[in-house]
Amino acid sequence: MTTTLTPAPDQIALVDCVSFYANAERVFDPTLHDRPTLVLSNNDGCVVAACPLVKALDPEIMGKPWFKIRAWCQANDVQARSSNYELYGSLSSRVATILGRFSAWQEVYSIDESWLKLRGTPEELEPLGQEIRQAVLQLTGIPVRVAIGPTKTLAKVAALGIKKNPAFNGVLDLRRFPEEQLSRILDSLHVTDLWGVAGRNSKRLAALGIHTAKELRDADAKWLRKRFSVVMERTILELRGQKCIELETQPPTAKDQLIYSRSFSRKLTDPDEMHQVLSIYAQRVSARLRAQGSVAGVLSVWASTGWADEGTVPHSAHRSVPLLVPTDDPIALTKAACVILPDLFPTPGIRYARAGVVLTGLSAADGIQFLPVFQSEFDDRGIGDVLDEITRKLGPQSVGVGRGGLKTPPGWEMKRAMLSKRCTTHWDELPVAVA
Amino acid sequence: MQASQPEPLALDGPLILPLAPEAVACGFPSPAEGYWSGDLDLIKHLIRDPASTFVWKAAGHSMTGAGINDGDLLLVDRGINPAPGRIVVAIVDGDYTVKRLDVIQGRTVLVAENRDYADIVLHEHTEMSVWGVVTWILSRPTIRRGVRPLR
Known part of the structure; x- marks a missing residue:
């Protein structure tokens, strides 16, 4: 290969949304524009997101339970919202779509982060980063940051720089720094500030004399791989600018696992209610399974008490059920989920706070053919399709299998008392403009 | 009742997916063959950019x-x-x-x-x-x- 024809190596850009949940709330609520805004977890439990204005008032706000900060919020004009995942999901997918227009290589990494591959000098890419910010802000109302570096790990370092220094105006290509300045920057970062370095490794690294990101970069990668893992070696090589963690740009055509898990609005102490919960969760996850045209090979089910709940005997149970024949049948899946029931309430004084059903070993529904002897008793009944058709017409609570079919409104459904309008997903909650 | 998962407004999906007449395997070939390229897509007509x-x-x-x-x-x-x-x-x-x-x-x-x-x-x-x-x-x-x- 001739060097003159070798194209400049691709750079990695991390585009992340600034205070995503809080800013998503602001898109359809101008009264939040310059007010401190925070978002609560499922069931309005504790703070999961807070904009910088809130963090300025209380740097330790994250994770605090709502009932403890309620009065404080009122006194300080802090606006609280229940988590509006419908809105966040909609805006997130719009942001990801727009980012995809700037690069042929995109990995949607989380609800508020995408990796992009970009090609060019820092003098070219920093203006492009500003263009990306401008486009996403204008089209969706969501502010983003664009952090660029030769590797994912270094792009994350650039992201830290942007957060620390407003002068970068939301965009930074780490290559703009000369070698020795970059070393100084890395020397100012603790190893645990780095992407991929777990906090639990901090002490062991310190014992080896490695405290800062620079010290880690300059350490013996092979030796540390032996003492830690291949992950540590990759981090070191990535800090040196050698790409080890590629973009996962192949979007999975179907999810390879499906999860339906929720916290209950009140704690459950009744085995019958737990039976109903698990039946409904199994049916909801099986509807998703059919929606993506898959069958599941394994069903896992779990239930647990609240981690901070002092009014319960702590307990959690977990069961995995291999399904003899991969299936999408709601009856089979409901039955499988209920195998956990005998494990629940082993002692008195237990109240469960959440439960979940997880389907794994997924494969395409039309991609498998079994000998009749292996066909489960549920196949060919088409019950799933019938259920889906009914719920599509009459709503998700119109019909169900087993306890999931009980008409009593489940008292344990999630509580979202301060939910803003689901403006982009619900016809009866559209934003209103006064004419 | 909450939707179980964020489901963005399906602005980019076509309204209907009728079968192409070309798919008919036997009988007299459809005179419309070659003229049919999908029914009117109202979403495409009304929406310039679904993301914005x-x-x-x-x-x-x-x-x-x-x-x-x-x-x-x-x-x-x-x-x-x-x-x-x-x-x-x-x-x-x-x-x-x-x-x-x-x-x-x-x-x-x-x-x-x-x-x-x-x-x-x-x-x-x-x-x-x-x-x-x-x-x-x-x-x-x-x-x-x-x-x-x-x-």
């Missing part, structure tokens, strides 16, 4: 002259330049309003298209920003009998 288009609802009567009636749905595109003359959703002092944007004698004005309503003339202290540009007004026709138009 949102559905709003109009409430009130100040824009009846522009064809916006109380309760109409508005398609609002954030990706279109809010040039004077466009109908926009604007934020004025913390409230959303739909009006026609114009510049009259050097002043930005949000024009009401109904004589019973006053225009909003922007002063230095008014905070105004344009949220998006209205690209379509979706109204249902009224059902009424015995109507004779005035001549």
